[in-house]
Amino acid sequence: MTIKHSLLKTILPALAAALLSACSAGSGSSDIVTIDLASNVGTADKGSLNDIFDVDFFIRPELTDSTLLTYAPVHGRHGNRLYIQDEEEREKERLYTFDVSDGRCLSSFSHKGNGPEDWNLLGFAYSAKNGDWVAQDLRERKVVRYTADGSFVGSYHLNIGNICPNGDGWAGPKDVWDGEKQVIYLFDDNFNLTDSIPTNLVRRIMVANNMTPTEGRASLIVNDTLYVVSDSRTFDPKMAFSLGQYHCPYYKEEDFDKLIAERNRYIWYDVQTIGNLAVVVYRYDKKRNLQIYNSTDGKLLYSYTVTPEDYKGYTRDGFPFEIDGNEYSISPMGIADDGVMFFRIQTEQFGEDEGNPAILGLRPKK
Secondary structure, eight states, X not given: OOHHHHHHHHHHHHHHHHHHBSOOSSOOOTTSXXXXXXXXXXXXXXXXXGGTEXXXXXXXXXXXXXXXOSSOOEEEEETTEEEEEEOSOTTTOEEEEEETTTXXXXXXXXXXXXXXXXXXXXXXXXXXXXXXXXEEETTTTEEEEEOTTOOEEEEEEOOBSOOEEETTEEEEEBOOOTTOXXXXXXXXXXXXXXXXXXXXXXXXXXXOOOOEEETTEEEEEETTXXXXXXXXXXXXXXXEEEOGGGOOOOOOGGGHHHHHHHGGGSOEEEEEEETTEEEEEEEETTEEEEEEEEXXXXXXXXXXXXXXXXOTTTTTOSEEXXXXXXXXXXXXXXXXXXXXXXXXXXXXXXXXXXXXXXXXXXEEOO
């Protein structure tokens, strides 16, 4: 493999993920629930988040010289610890834990460097079952493990696209090139390879290919279908998404400029499932939409659209939610964990110019 291809395999997936999330070719299986996004584009605002979720926690993370956060995406929860990987500034590349009860900073560290205990280019990082941090080094193609406080535990070289929690272990897609078939590797908690799952799903380099945890199991959206690693170590379709006329074509690597020019014609979406809910955030025609569906029958439960005029400098680019009589604009972020979905409330909503955003944990009503 040439040096050019090695660099592209590191850089292009990140660019694609930022633009594409899950815009891919094809359709899902007929025997699973299909979420009909196409039919609900432009639908009137419907429902209330307060009727769907209860507050699990609401904190303002402690602000110190080393804990100034931007997006504050949550990448795990272990007991009273909330794990945050803030990716806004590449040179920072810090990992944080905060006390979920009062927002105190419990740890803040960076191991950016070139040693065996370091990462050179930080990819995804997640909390492990025992409370450790597990971080992926995209450039050195390894996974590095630390205690929650940042002490080095070990490093492991793995030929995968990204690491993802999966039950009591880990999973990741084999690092394949455009047109090759996907293979899902399974690892135990010490990153020993325990199994591999061959698939007929074809890798497309200009489509995001990052596995993310879906209710504790590794998952990947391919061809507008959400696939999940099962307890029996198969890779099964769980849910499909219908985009209709808003479905984007496959763009080749050399079509990147065309993709940028045409991106507003199509739906770009992210999805998280929690309980019997499928929470979908998507952009279309420069508008940001949050829609929540019943994942058992595909029924639309909630819909809210934010237009560019509502953004107000991105301080209120979220969706209305009331806490103790006060209405806030909340924005989904991070990865749902422990039955809780995480949202951000921008600092400016508290009448402050500086400070950390609030983090809100919401649990589906029973």
